[in-house]
Amino acid sequence: MAYDKELAAAIKAASLAARLCRKVQKALLQSDVRSKHGRNKSPVTVADYGSQALVSFVLQQEFPGEFSLVAEEDSNDLRKDGGGEIVERITKLVNESLTSDGSYGVSLSSEDILKAIDSGKSEGGSQGRHWVLDPIDGTKGFVKGDQYAVALALLDRGNVVLGVLACPNLPLTSISFAHPHSPNNEVGCLFFAEVGRGTYMQPLDGSSTVKVQVSAVENPEEASFFESYEAAHSMHDLSSLIAQKLGVKAAPIRMDSQVKYGALSRGDGAIYLRFPRNGYREKIWDHAAGSIVVTEAGGVVTDAAGKQLDFSKGKYLDLDTGIIVSNQKLMPLLFDAVRASLAQKSKPQP
Ligand SMILES: Nc1ncnc2c1ncn2[C@@H]1O[C@H](COP(=O)(O)OS(=O)(=O)O)[C@@H](OP(=O)(O)O)[C@H]1O
Ligand SMILES: [Mg+2]
Numbered sequence: 544m545a546y547d548k549e550l551a552a553a554i555k556a557a558s559l560a561a562r563l564c565r566k567v568q569k570a571l572l573q574s575d576v577r578s579k580h581g582r583n584k585s586p587v588t589v590a591d592y593g594s595q596a597l598v599s600f601v602l603q604q605e606f607p608g609e610f611s612l613v614a615e616e617d618s619n620d621l622r623k624d625g626g627g628e629i630v631e632r633i634t635k636l637v638n639e640s641l642t643s644d645g646s647y648g649v650s651l652s653s654e655d656i657l658k659a660i661d662s663g664k665s666e667g668g669s670q671g672r673h674w675v676l677d678p679i680d681g682t683k684g685f686v687k688g689d690q691y692a693v694a695l696a697l698l699d700r701g702n703v704v705l706g707v708l709a710c711p712n713l714p715l716t717s718i719s720f721a722h723p724h725s726p727n728n729e730v731g732c733l734f735f736a737e738v739g740r741g742t743y744m745q746p747l748d749g750s751s752t753v754k755v756q757v758s759a760v761e762n763p764e765e766a767s768f769f770e771s772y773e774a775a776h777s778m779h780d781l782s783s784l785i786a787q788k789l790g791v792k793a794a795p796i797r798m799d800s801q802v803k804y805g806a807l808s809r810g811d812g813a814i815y816l817r818f819p820r821n822g823y824r825e826k827i828w829d830h831a832a833g834s835i836v837v838t839e840a841g842g843v844v845t846d847a848a849g850k851q852l853d854f855s856k857g858k859y860l861d862l863d864t865g866i867i868v869s870n871q872k873l874m875p876l877l878f879d880a881v882r883a884s885l886a887q888k889s890k891p892q893p
């Protein structure tokens with residue numbers, strides 16, 4: 544159908560990148576983690592760069608001449624003093640991944656790798672097509688040995704038309720709510736969705752595919768909810784107030800990254816709440832793939848004012864307060880609880 548070739552290329556690129564990330568996570572060395580500069584320091588590893596270079600290279604091979612990529616990382620830090628050894632390591636990792644796949648008979652130089660990383664500098668927008676990539680979403684989870692995802696989506700005239708979430712540490716069967724963070728030796732899973740065609744899940748080794756649906760739970764007392772692992776990324780006290788107003792009984796499931804969208808798309812939980820602290824601007828690569836994976840599985844993704852997420856404005860999502868995700872039946876109740884909780888929080892305390 545409309546995006547078949549793009550979807551096949553995206554699955555291939557994300558699977559290769561996920562394999563690279565697994566390899567690095569297994570052998571994670573302190574020296575593989577570099578710090579980003581800036582106020583909110585977030586880690587970046589050779590796997591973030593390797594994954595971005597690999598996805599960028601594969602997509603450019605598949606779609607020569609018509610390429611735009613909005614991606615999280617750039618090569619600025621790598622080009623600074625001392626980057627040489629790290630760039631060599633990334634280059635080796637990417638070349639090993641390409642050789643293992645066998646489709647591309649090339650060996651990339653360090654400069655090719657830096658260029659591939661930097662071709663992710665597009666600003667996106669409402670015109671034409673743009674790939675959107677988070678090469679590792681949840682780098683903090685990745686470094687800890689927990690959940691992370693390679694998240695790749697395609698925008699066509701400002702709308703997300705396909706999304707792939709490769710989740711190397713997410714078991715194929717429902718996650719254990721008691722131990723959502725334990726890494727496992729399973730193959731991991733990959734979700735993919737195309738607009739109008741539903742959401743599917745397959746093992747990362749691609750051996751079989753199943754259609755997935757969000758939870759059909761209508762009673763909030765039976766619903767469980769996801770939120771960020773990091774309290775700095777989402778206000779846990781606010782989500783706990785919302786859960787209390789809804790009557791949710793289960794404790795929150797805290798996981799890093801868009802794995803939360805993937806798990807929700809197959810009904811592992813029924814609600815995802817995300818309320819960043821004041822002043823944080825959400826980036827499109829943190830939600831593009833996850834949101835289509837959930838909506839094509841029958842779910843609803845809006846901001847806290849009930850508006851659809853708008854991916855057409857460049858690399859930032861202009862949002863009202865937060866992001867809420869659920870199934871169609873629970874959404875009206877959730878929305879009321881969110882509104883009441885936000886109003887309560889904004890009242891001056893006596
Ligand atoms: N201050 C702040 N507030 C909100 N969000 C932030 C913040 N800082 C970072 N980020 C982004 O959060 C991405 C990680 O996803 P999650 O927040 O879902 O997972 S986590 O539990 O917080 O790790 C993470 O994505 P990656 O950088 O790709 O890991 C960030 O883009
Ligand atoms: Mg990051």
Ligand SMILES: [Mg+2]
Pocket residue numbers: 677679680681828829
């Ligand atoms: Mg991210």
Ligand SMILES: [Mg+2]
Pocket residue numbers: 591615677678679680681682
């Ligand atoms: Mg990232």
